[in-house]
Amino acid sequence: IYILAIESSCDDTSAAVLCNNRTLSNIVATQKIHEEYGGVVPELASRAHQQNIVPVVHQALAKANIDKKQLSAIAFTRGPGLMGSLLVGTSFAKSLSLGLDIPLIEVNHMQAHILSHFIKEDNYNSPSFPFLAMTISGGHTQIVLVRDYFDMEILGESLDDAVGEAYDKSAKILGLPYPGGPLVDKYAQLGNPNAFPFPKPKVDGLNFSFSGLKTSILYFIQRETKKNPNFIAENRNDICASIQHTIINILMDKIKKAVKQTGIKQIAIGGGVSANSGIRQALQNAEKKWGWNTYIPKFEYCTDNAAMIGIVGYLKYREMDFSDQSVSAKARYVIGK
Ligand code: ATP
Ligand code: FE
Numbered sequence: 001i002y003i004l005a006i007e008s009s010c011d012d013t014s015a016a017v018l019c020n021n022r023t024l025s026n027i028v029a030t031q032k033i034h035e036e037y038g039g040v041v042p043e044l045a046s047r048a049h050q051q052n053i054v055p056v057v058h059q060a061l062a063k064a065n066i067d068k069k070q071l072s073a074i075a076f077t078r079g080p081g082l083m084g085s086l087l088v089g090t091s092f093a094k095s096l097s098l099g100l101d102i103p104l105i106e107v108n109h110m111q112a113h114i115l116s117h118f119i120k121e122d123n124y125n126s127p128s129f130p131f132l133a134m135t136i137s138g139g140h141t142q143i144v145l146v147r148d149y150f151d152m153e154i155l156g157e158s159l160d161d162a163v164g165e166a167y168d169k170s171a172k173i174l175g176l177p178y179p180g181g182p183l184v185d186k187y188a189q190l191g192n193p194n195a196f197p198f199p200k201p202k203v204d205g206l207n208f209s210f211s212g213l214k215t216s217i218l219y220f221i222q223r224e225t226k227k228n229p230n231f232i233a234e235n236r237n238d239i240c241a242s243i244q245h246t247i248i249n250i251l252m253d254k255i256k257k258a259v260k261q262t263g264i265k266q267i268a269i270g271g272g273v274s275a276n277s278g279i280r281q282a283l284q285n286a287e288k289k290w291g292w293n294t295y296i297p298k299f300e301y302c303t304d305n306a307a308m309i310g311i312v313g314y315l316k317y318r319e320m321d322f323s324d325q326s327v328s329a330k331a332r333y334v335i336g337k
Contacts, residue, residue: 001019001317001318003017003018003071003072003075003105004017004057004060004310005075005107005307005310005313006077006092007076007109007304007306008077008085008089009079009081009082009086009089009109010045010082010085010138010139011085012028012029012030013052013056014028014305014306015053015060015306016305016306016307016310017063018307018310018311019064020120021311022120023121024063024065024066025061026060027056028305031052035178038178039168040082042085045084045085046088049085049089060306072103072317073313073317073322074102074105074313075106075107075316076093076105076106077107077109078107078108078328079330079332080108080109080110080330080331081109083329086329086330089329090329094325103317103322105322106323106327107309107316108335110135110142110335112309112312113135113271114144114268115149115308116297116301116302116305116308117268117297119301119308124298126295127266127295129146129148130262130266131264131267131268131295132144132155132259132266132267133270135269136162136164136251136269136273136276137162138179138272139164140157140158141251142156143156143157143255145262149315153336155206156205156254158207158210159208159209160209160211163251164273165210166210167243170217171183171184173217173221174221174236181272182275183240184240184244185275185276185277185278186240187236187237187240188237188240188243188244189241190237190241191236191238191241191242192237192238193242193245195235196220196242197242198213198242198243199212199216200213200253201213206258245278248276248279251279256286266292266293267286267294268296269283269296270301270302271303272303275302
């Protein structure tokens with residue numbers, strides 16, 4: 001089975017070709033234009049997708065060495081995401097499916113972040129059911145109980161900002177360029193995590209909240225720079241380490257709670273923030289300390305990519321779960337709905 005997959009939910013245009021559950025190619029065009037605005041500008045994102053999509057699909061087919069006539073189906077991200085961005089991928093996928101007369105398969109982007117663990121890679125063992133997935137990305141923070149490929153239940157999620165947003169907004173306060181998450185992580189590794197204590201939010205159950213943390217960081221920085229204008233420059237690593245320490249504690253507290261509540265010790269993470277060194281370290285420690293089995297995808301499958309859309313396409317193809325031409329993009333699209 002050859003699946004062509006298309007992802008265009010936010011600011012990365014991506015196309016991938018899978019042969020069954022293996023990736024033959026996974027091309028990502030990242031849009032640089034948003035850097036100068038300090039965040040994603042939806043209108044510019046859709047225009048860039050429009051420009052990128054044809055060359056990205058051609059590259060994916062060429063690298064996989066597959067002719068479009070060999071394709072078994074087209075999978076695409078239906079949502080959630082930015083409407084203008086989703087429309088580009090959705091329309092493209094529908095047209096191609098019509099032109100080639102092959103099945104069309106819609107994919108939920110958040111489900112794809114979780115199912116990316118089932119892309120077959122040498123030296124990578126996929127989790128077995130049931131497991132807990134923690135999706136930590138630029139738009140979401142979720143703990144999901146995964147009973148089967150398409151039987152998922154959200155146990156908790158952020159009530160306000162996503163964890164990636166918390167990273168990026170903190171980075172902005174420190175004057176770092178967008179997206180600042182990876183930079184905060186880099187400097188954090190050089191600093192003292194206990195230098196500046198930030199309060200942890202009190203949220204019931206398995207839900208999260210990150211907007212209060214951002215505000216307390218902002219007030220803290222404003223107060224300190226009033227006393228010492230060079231405060232950020234002189235303490236950059238310690239500030240980043242303290243922010244990272246607080247965020248990782250928040251995530252680990254909730255996942256520990258979820259383990260206790262469900263008795264499931266298999267934890268799989270996904271989404272851009274799973275590239276973070278702090279969360280990776282914390283999970284490795286948890287394996288040793290509490291006997292968890294943790295699963296961290298390859299870096300290229302953490303951030304937005306079409307291969308993860310392709311694996312869902314393959315799994316749905318096996319079940320003949322196809323969409324018809326009336327399918328439309330869905331900006332808000334909850335897993336399991
Ligand atoms: P969603 O999947 O919810 O729609 P998204 O696809 O835009 O959101 P991703 O591409 O999965 O988000 O992740 C991007 C986020 O990951 C950004 O906020 C970025 O700062 C963050 N990020 C990437 N690397 C790191 C890192 N090493 N440490 C912390 N954050 C990171
Ligand atoms: Fe994503």
